Amino acid sequence: MASLKDLRNRIASVKATQKITKAMQMVAAAKLRRAQSAAEAARPYSQRMDAVMANIAAAVGDAEGAPRLLAGTGSDQTHLLIVATAERGLCGGFNSSIARLARDHARDLIASGKTVKILPVGKKGADVLKSEFGDIMMPSVDLREVKHVGYSNANDIAQQVLGMFDGNEFDVATLFYSEFQSVISQIPQAQQIIPPQLNEVEEADSASTLYDYEPDENEILTDLLPRNVAVQIFRALLENAASEQGARMSAMDNATRNAGEMIDKLTLTYNRQRQAQITKELIEIISGAEAL
């Protein structure tokens, strides 16, 4: 049985841990607010972008000469999986749930005879996937030094992806990230970004807006499509940032609560033992006095 001194040390160490988790929770809460407002600020742009994309895509249609970025390469042999995770751990199941979704996806594709390449964004996802897919993985995109994800970060990733697409290195690109629902729920998502999956334009909508295009549809489209890739990646990164902080906040909240329970239990044991020791000493003194 642990001595009183051991118990005291144990309680002190759990208390110290609790202080750390509590601090991490508060930091995550503050960061979450910022990440959430950044995600909200970015929403109008991507919504508009979607609407415009759907509009133009409907106008250009499946005509010959539609850009490859819209129509695809005509094959779906090589898949690129862009797996966006966090750079840091200690955020509950956040990283592993994204990695798991990507892994299942990759396994399915490999099982059906496709070629898979993985581009990890963020170190944690890369760590998880390395053991199984080490040979098909590209060096991960490092965002560790980045405090607030900006559009330029997303654009850099997009340029890399587009460069690969132009070099015929893949046919289909899918983006994995976690959508922020609330502090307790983040849902891992898989979104195909090349070729993009567009919402169907409603009939009434497309009929009422007969747009003029300047210069012309195709030129706008070739300008727009690469930009759309960057916007989608940017959105995913922002959602991820909010999800990461949300997941960390609830994980740290749990840890703080567990530490509290542990302290209560240890304190109880400690008090019992102390009482037992006092009783023992008393008995020793009394029986000594009686023997005289």
Added chain:
Amino acid sequence: MANAFKFELVSPESLLLSGDAEIVTVPGAEGDMGILANHAPLMTSLRPGMVSAKLADGSEEAYFVRGGFADIAGESVTVLAEFAVAKKDLTKEVFAEQLRLAKEDAERHEASGDDEKITSSRAYLDQLTHLESTLTTA
């Protein structure tokens, strides 16, 4: 009093301006254009330059935008800019940074040997230089 219409300027990072405007001037791909209410639906890509708007309350706003396009529908105008900064925040440093980026792009394109890209990045650089001279004189 001219008719007002809804005008929005958004960049990927935020919604910069949203309000009723009387006239909006945008640097369209084929020339600057002033847009009044009930303009025919038009979609145009933008050259780098100034977007300015006269709002319904009489105030005027101007923003420097780079990369993007304008979606003009009868009752609303939306400018989606890849990069946008208010004119009053457009300091020499910000502009110099933009100019530097443009130059880098141009050099990269020159190296790639793609004629189309070389022309477009040169045109962009010319525009920026031109814009710089107009801004510094103003």
